[in-house]
Amino acid sequence: MKTNILGLPVKESELLVKELNVLLANFQVYYQNLRGIHWNIRGKRFFDLHVKFEELYTDSQLKIDMIAERVLTIGGTPLHTFEDYIKNNKLTVGKNISNDEKAVQLIVNSLSDLLKIEREILNKSNEINDEGTNSMMSDFISEQEKTIWMMNAWLDESL
Secondary structure (H helix, E strand, O other): OOEOOOOOEHHHHHHHHHHHHHHHHHHHHHHHHHHHHHHHOOOOOHHHHHHHHHHHHHHHHHHHHHHHHHHHHOOOOOOOOHHHHHHHOOOOOOOOOOOHHHHHHHHHHHHHHHHHHHHHHHHHHHHOOOHHHHHHHHHHHHHHHHHHHHHHHHHHHHO
16 A cells, blocks of 8 residues: 555545545635624624624634645645635525524534534544544534534524
């Protein structure tokens, strides 16, 4: 079996790059959704949610960079065009959302969809002992699970 400079199998790493690029594309859509709801949120909860949405899009911006750098680290090229992002997107695109509950529900749904992609990547990276990708996916998953829990708690309160 041919391995790359990191000691990972080349063929499997190429497949992992494709999956990481799907995640990258979906995170870009998630980021844009967060920017949109940050800009457009209205109502009595504006101040709290405006700040929270900024926190989330800043975090997603960091994760986007981490994913792209992981793609480069294992020998791939990160996707970087809107055309590629749209082609690989699995998330709902939120447009003109100003309602607080709809905005938070979009976040919950988006994170849930991102978790599915991340768990697939985690399974594949685990098969080839890619600890760098495993660690990154594990960190993303635990953070996003907590965010989903918190957002669902907020939604229950708002009903």
